[in-house]
Amino acid sequence: EVQLVESGGGLVQPGGSLRLSCAASGFTFNNHWMNWVRQAPGKGLEWVANIKEDGSENHYVDPVKGRFTISRDNAEKSVFLQMNSLRVEDTAVYYCARGSRSNGWLGDYWGLGTLVSVSS
Amino acid sequence: DIVMTQSPGSLAVSLGERATINCKSSQSVLTYLAWYQQKPGQPPKLLIYGASTRQSGVPDRFSASGSGTDFTLTISSLQAEDVAVYYCQKYHAPPLTFGGGTKVEIK
Numbered sequence: 190e191v192q193l194v195e196s197g198g199g200l201v202q203p204g205g206s207l208r209l210s211c212a213a214s215g216f217t218f219n220n221h222w223m224n225w226v227r228q229a230p231g232k233g234l235e236w237v238a239n240i241k242e243d244g245s246e247n248h249y250v251d252p253v254k255g256r257f258t259i260s261r262d263n264a265e266k267s268v269f270l271q272m273n274s275l276r277v278e279d280t281a282v283y284y285c286a287r288g289s290r291s292n293g294w295l296g297d298y299w300g301l302g303t304l305v306s307v308s309s
Numbered sequence: 310d311i312v313m314t315q316s317p318g319s320l321a322v323s324l325g326e327r328a329t330i331n332c333k334s335s336q337s338v339l340t341y342l343a344w345y346q347q348k349p350g351q352p353p354k355l356l357i358y359g360a361s362t363r364q365s366g367v368p369d370r371f372s373a374s375g376s377g378t379d380f381t382l383t384i385s386s387l388q389a390e391d392v393a394v395y396y397c398q399k400y401h402a403p404p405l406t407f408g409g410g411t412k413v414e415i416k
Contacts, residue, residue, distance in 0.1 A: 224405070226353075234345075234353060234396055236405040248403035251310075284352055294400040295343055297364070299352035 191215040191298045193285045198303030201275055209270040209303060211285030218266040219243070222293030225259060225270050227281035228302075237283070239294065240268065252278075275307045311336045313397055315408035321416040328384040330411045332397035337377045341401030344373055344382045347410075348393045356395075357382065389415065 197209040211223070224239040238259040240247040247259050258271040268285060282304050286296030312335040322328045332342065340360035345353035355364045357373040360380060370385045384391055392415060397408040 233394075233410045234347075234398075234407040236398070236403075236407065239403070239405070250404045289358070292341070292358075292400060294403070294405055295355070295358050296353075297355050297358075299354070301352055 191287065193287060193298060193300030195283060195285050195300045195303040198283065198305045200306045200308065202309050203275060203277055203307055205275050205307070206271070206273045207275065207305060209272065209283055209285075209305070211268045211270075211300060213266045213268070213285075213287070216287070219263040220290065222288030223259075223261060223268040224286040224288060224294075224296050225268075226284045226286055226296065226299075227279075227305075228284070229278075229281045232281075235281075238270065239288065241293070272305070275305075277307050279305060280307045281305060310404055311338065311399060311406060313399055313406050313408040315395075315397060315411050317411060318409065319412040319414065321414045322384075322387045323416045324389065325386050326416075328387050328391075328413055330382045330395050330397075330413075332375075332380040332382070332408050334378045334380075334399055338399040338401050340376050341399055342375065342380050343398045343400055344371075345396045345398065345407075346391075346393045347396065353396065384413070387413070387415070 225237040256274045261268045282302040284302045285300040287298045289295045289297040342360040344357040347353045394410045
């Protein structure tokens, strides 16, 4: 069974940093792109970033470029999101989503999410 | 960047009746279009990919069509468990933008 478990969320002040983790199980991790998607309270979904199977390629949505960094550890079957210079508008539930085998940019399984709150 | 626009923002449909949701992209996304269902307090669930292919396990009352810039998701006979917000997403190139969502409720 595919499982994705996010962790690392919490309350942080504006300008602060957090590192999110997503632990994967139930599939061959290094065969899949991985994505982060966020959802602000009461709002819609926003794709944040993704990373290729071997970590050699990644992409970001414009509002987080230069502040967030996605990485992965295939030995640990985990993907990470380092978030620096956090802003109030980064407050959201952050979901980890697996890229499908047919198209790595299509999220076919999602974790339950971890809440990041940015507030003074 | 390509903008994905969903309509309507919400709709109320009687049990057993048809629900239709539209998604329009500002430029062609070919058939790199997915539909997700999100129930309250849950993560999104992939329903449709490739504009019209049902994900494994998705009931056949869910169907979708379209290509290029105009797409449609149809629930042929609404069930109580279909109450949710539905999102379209283009995935042919980053940013992998979502539509704003359509909330489906029971009338």
